[in-house]
Amino acid sequence: MYLIEVKRTPIGKFLGTLSHLSAPQLTQPLFAHFLAKYPFLKTQTDEVIMGNVLSAGIGMNPARIAASLGGLSYQVPSYTLNQVCASSMSAVIQACRSIRAAAAHLILAGGMESMSQAPHLLHGVRQGIKYGSISLVDSLAHDGLYCSLSHLSMGGTAEIVAQKYKISRNAQDNYALRSHRLAVQAQKHGLLAQEIIPLLSLATDEGPRPNTSIKKLRFLKPAFKTNGTVTAGNASSLNDGASLTLVASKTAVNRYDLKPQAKIIDGVFVGVRPELMGLGPIAAIQSILKRNALSLKDIDVFEINEAFAVQVLTVMQVLKIPQSRVNRHGGAIALGHPLGMSGVRIIGSLINVLRQTGGRCGIASLCIGGGQGAAVLIEIL
Numbered sequence: 001m002y003l004i005e006v007k008r009t010p011i012g013k014f015l016g017t018l019s020h021l022s023a024p025q026l027t028q029p030l031f032a033h034f035l036a037k038y039p040f041l042k043t044q045t046d047e048v049i050m051g052n053v054l055s056a057g058i059g060m061n062p063a064r065i066a067a068s069l070g071g072l073s074y075q076v077p078s079y080t081l082n083q084v085c086a087s088s089m090s091a092v093i094q095a096c097r098s099i100r101a102a103a104a105h106l107i108l109a110g111g112m113e114s115m116s117q118a119p120h121l122l123h124g125v126r127q128g129i130k131y132g133s134i135s136l137v138d139s140l141a142h143d144g145l146y147c148s149l150s151h152l153s154m155g156g157t158a159e160i161v162a163q164k165y166k167i168s169r170n171a172q173d174n175y176a177l178r179s180h181r182l183a184v185q186a187q188k189h190g191l192l193a194q195e196i197i198p199l200l201s202l203a204t205d206e207g208p209r210p211n212t213s214i215k216k217l218r219f220l221k222p223a224f225k226t227n228g229t230v231t232a233g234n235a236s237s238l239n240d241g242a243s244l245t246l247v248a249s250k251t252a253v254n255r256y257d258l259k260p261q262a263k264i265i266d267g268v269f270v271g272v273r274p275e276l277m278g279l280g281p282i283a284a285i286q287s288i289l290k291r292n293a294l295s296l297k298d299i300d301v302f303e304i305n306e307a308f309a310v311q312v313l314t315v316m317q318v319l320k321i322p323q324s325r326v327n328r329h330g331g332a333i334a335l336g337h338p339l340g341m342s343g344v345r346i347i348g349s350l351i352n353v354l355r356q357t358g359g360r361c362g363i364a365s366l367c368i369g370g371g372q373g374a375a376v377l378i379e380i381l
Helices: 028-037 062-069 087-100 139-144 154-164 169-188 214-219 250-255 274-291 309-319 342-357
Strands: 002-008 047-051 078-081 106-114 239-248 262-271 301-304 361-368 372-380
Touching: 002 028, 002 250, 002 342, 028 062, 028 106, 028 239, 047 062, 047 087, 062 078, 062 106, 078 087, 087 106, 087 239, 087 262, 087 342, 087 372, 106 342, 154 274, 154 309, 169 214, 169 309, 239 250, 239 342, 262 274, 274 309, 274 361, 274 372, 301 309, 301 342, 342 361, 342 372
Parallel strands: 047 078, 047 106, 301 361
Antiparallel strands: 002 239, 002 262, 106 239, 262 372, 361 372
8 A cells, every 4th residue: 555645734733823723624735735736536536534533513524524625526435533643543544454455546544633622511411400510521631631441631641651661750851852852953954844735824833842941841840640750841732733645556556657655564553551551652563563574673763653751762661762763853742743633644754754864664653542552664665
């Protein structure tokens, strides 16, 4: 299965420049790009698969809305996936499975999230409130950042990982500083530009902080546990954005004379204990390496989603991955983490780094709330 192109919007800050756009509206410049470059997609796309986590209030089947707004024919079917942080990566893996089964040849797969527009909920109102007060429930926290199995926030699970693997606050803050510095440098030298399709007045990610410092990061208080180590500074932020890729079969590549950027060799999902969800990439990376008879030395670059600094540090520590091979342009701590978007975003970042550095093989991986992990193995063409 071939990835023809991977594109994304700039990532907007929470309640920032992109906050007035719904998740499907965020995708419009991406669909416009693909339809302008590959006009046959309007009618010849076999299906559209979009990841989206915070779907309350958006409307029926957000992927169908996005495809319609994007200009695809109504004859093109669409569906929405929710596998939390891996939703858009799951969309790509499902696309590959459909193509491998000869059920499709051209699939647009991606993800979209407006965390800014996640509504508040009033549970129980349909039955009526006979007496007393009722509380609003924030769907952003309830459906996106809280594990219903472990009854912990995602930050709470990160604190468990920090304690279990003895990852210090200092190590986490230093890693967060690295993420910002790499992202700022990548922006400065235009290394991210080829990934991004501008949206409104925004052409670059809003998150990277050129003026952050270890002193500023150390000043922040623990966010999830008294005397804890996880802070707003060494965790990913709340954001808005969208991503999209064209997945094609060899038949489609030949028929339309397409020029693939990369080939997806394999994709895996694994399960781990919900309270240790940050360990998901460890099991996912081990699984994908074993299935393909590879070792760590065969992988040139890793993109590991930075849900939390402690989670990435633990993955590197357990698997013995050198930091120099991980997230070369920074990660979600600096760039941001719109939940449904991030899987395809890190696939695009991986391809970008591999092409810029002359690498051949890479792995993109995420932890998933609820206790799962996902990984894809990519080869540059």
